[in-house]
Amino acid sequence: MIAPLPAILDTPAAGPLRATLRQAVEKGQPLLLDGAAVERIGTACLQVLLAGREAAARSALPFAIVNPAPALVEMAALAGLDDLVTV
Template identity: 45%
Template sequence: MTEPASASRLQLIENLDLKAAGPLRSELLSLRHTPLDIDASNVQRLGGLCLQVLMSAQATWAADTIPFAISSPSPAFQEALSLFGAEDLQPFVQQG
């Protein structure tokens, strides 16, 4: 899968808690229909609600057949995914 040059980048914030879920969803929705590269390098905390948003976005992009990637995950982000058993999100995580 080649990533078009026009991919939008989204930098995830540090604390993806209850309060972050709404804004994250809005932000992602505003980028719908564009290839997306999400930078997870700053994430210190990932809560269940933001996980839902990311998983839903991933599925939505997949349904739209538009590239969706999460790159340079922070250790905390990776740990959270593994704790949540959200391995489904993992294949889409690009290292580095």
């Protein structure tokens, strides 16, 4: 199942996003995220997504952000995290 990311991924969204990703990893679920709806993303949520990717890798779980919106692609590139999203 691919879970959609919310439109606004700012600092207040980082905590809930972290909890969601952590819960999925603890349950052994792959982290497959749809980034199509993302309109705005800040560095806090980029850090959470990066940590989620690392946690998934440590648990041998798949991680992917598919259908990334332009805002997500742009911010990932600005942060030097081009490989975080699947274009």
